[in-house]
Amino acid sequence: MLIVSCSDFGEVVPSFRINSGLTLNYKNMKKLSILCTFITALFATGTIAQxxxxxxxxxxxxxxxxxxxxxxxxxxxxxxxxxxxxxxxxxxxxxxxxxxxxxxxxxxxxxxxxxxxxxxxxxxxxxxxxxxxxxxxxxxxxxxxxxxxxxxxxxxxxxxxxxxxxxxxxxxxxxxxxxxxxxxxxxxxxxxxxxxxxxxxxxxxxxxxxxxxxxxxxxxxxxxxxxxxxxxxxIPAAPDFRPYRDYLGSHIEVMDVHTGLRKILHSAPNSLQAPNWTKDGKTLIYNSEGKMYNFDLASNTVSTLNTGFAINNNNDHVLSFNGKKLALSNHMGETRISTLFILPVTGSDQPEAITAPESGHSYLHGWSPDGKKLIFTGQRNKQYDIWSVDIATKKETPLTNTLTLDDSPEFTPDGKWIYFNSVRTGTMKLWRMKPDGSQQEQVTFDEYNDWFPHISPDGKWIVYLSYPKEINPTDHPWYQKIYLRLMPAAGGIPRNIAYVYGGQGTINVPSWSPDSKRIAFVSNTKL
Known part of the structure; x- marks a missing residue:
């Protein structure tokens, strides 16, 4: 390897490393300018290391x-x-x-x-x-x-x-x-x-x-x-990529929701999904390839979170409002029925089952603020509706009953409302209802397909994901150009806070920082 500078030859060219494998014989060069011409040619063809x-x-x-x-x-x-x-x-x-x-x-x-x-x-x-x-x-x-x-x-x-x-x-x-x-x-x-x-x-x-x-x-x-x-x-997904079989790499990012300034904290060549911010502000919990992981924000290190036998998790995992418990959805059996479990946030060998596989798929989305109930999207009676389940008694209660998809329920911190998304109007939009399922009302109204409403810990803001109108409104697919949006919880016009390549796994779970100033999410690219 040679380090060559042309500044002595009357050329304004910086020093370069020559990795071409060629041998330069200075004795055979009649003019030093030949060397500069050679370097410039290498530079123009990309041979010079930068x-x-x-x-x-x-x-x-x-x-x-x-x-x-x-x-x-x-x-x-x-x-x-x-x-x-x-x-x-x-x-x-x-x-x-x-x-x-x-x-x-x-x-x-x-x-x-x-x-x-x-x-x-x-x-x-x-x-x-x-x-x-x-x-x-x-x-x-x-x-x-x-x-x-x-x-x-x-x-x-x-x-x-x-x-x-x-x-x-x-x-x-x-x-x-x-x-x-x-x-x-x-x-x-x-x-x-x-x-x-x-x-x-x-x-x-x-x-x-x-x-x-x-x-x-x-x-x-x-x-x-x-x-x-x-x-x-x-680098986007190939046009013929197979969802849930072919995966791109992932960036875990955090963003100030009011300035839009983003920062990549962690990257991996495989699928990372749905970061969840712990109540002490020290850790992001995310899932990858069925397992749960902790990302320590101080040291930028990753460790496995012990979930015992529950190692087929999807990206529905939620912390209790007091930060002490973690609930998750885990696929069970040969038919991979999504089933709800809870465990301490520090991990456990024996997560506690809250729903039964024989009841049908249960996709977790939230806790009640008092920690007594989970709310989820449940496949019951041959349709998907929003249900609550009492943790102590395991009794399930339907909160919606529509032939179209209702999904992604989440309590407000004061416990007065449950926000969710529904396709009952033909476009997936955000809705809200009282904890008993009454007073159901639509809260977003434009042409986009809106998913995953997440309410800030101070109760003032809602962040959610929007797909373009061309997407099947009942689906939340991988690897699309999407918006992350912010709107006041009291109502108002939403605005875009991030322009992201992602979708499925980007912000499926509550991911606000405890101070309500930032969110965590996942963007995707081939790495």
């Missing part, structure tokens, strides 16, 4: 701006800061700073973006881009947000061709997403809290591209600065 920054493989100025750019990463906030000059990203050539990763095939890249300062040129640009090459005139497609009101999907269809664009009617968006599906590129954008608006364009790029985030000042002698937070590089 320093990783966060999720990205390398960064550099494209188009050789007069003033050099930079990229830094804050591991605590998981934010990227870019600095860049550059005349423009338009016409037949581009100048900008690029933080990139080589990606083959389909992808989704999303970020929360903000410029630092008022800026010099209203046409300064920030966004997400995919390019065939690192040359200034390469084919590309991007999701571009300007300093003024323009938001557009820009593209160049051939090396050296004139740049074109498709405008998107979102002004000064804070949240952007760029997706590739074959040769189709989709740009989605929104101001935090709003729904995405999207445009798309068919553009023929290489199967493997340089993809990542960028900044351009639109001024040769001015360096602008911008911050990218909540950056997620998602």
């Amino acid at each position: 320093e990783k920054i966060g999720q990205f493989d390398g960064h550099e100025d494209v188009g050789n701006p007069t003033l050099k750019g930079a990229a830094t990463y804050n591991p605590e906030t998981q934010e990227y800061t870019l600095e860049s000059a550059g005349l423009n990203m338009w016409d037949k050539a581009d100048q900008f700073h690029f933080l990139w990763k080589k990606i083959k095939g389909d992808f989704i890249i999303s970020a929360t973006i903000r410029f630092i300062g008022n800026g010099t040129n209203p046409h300064r640009k920030i966004g997400i881009i995919a390019r065939d090459k690192l040359s200034t005139d390469s084919r590309y497609a991007d999701a571009c947000v300007h300093g003024d009101d323009l938001t557009s999907l820009q593209y160049r269809t051939a090396d050296g061709a004139i740049t074109e664009q498709v405008e998107l009617s979102v002004f000064h968006p804070t949240n952007i997403e760029f997706q590739r599906v074959g040769n189709k590129f989709i740009f989605s954008a929104a101001v935090f809290g709003a729904n995405y608006k999207s445009v798309s364009k068919e553009i023929a790029l290489d199967e493997e591209v340089y993809a990542g985030i960028f900044l351009c000042s639109h001024e040769d002698k001015v360096v602008e600065k911008a911050v990218f937070s909540n950056v997620r590089i998602t």
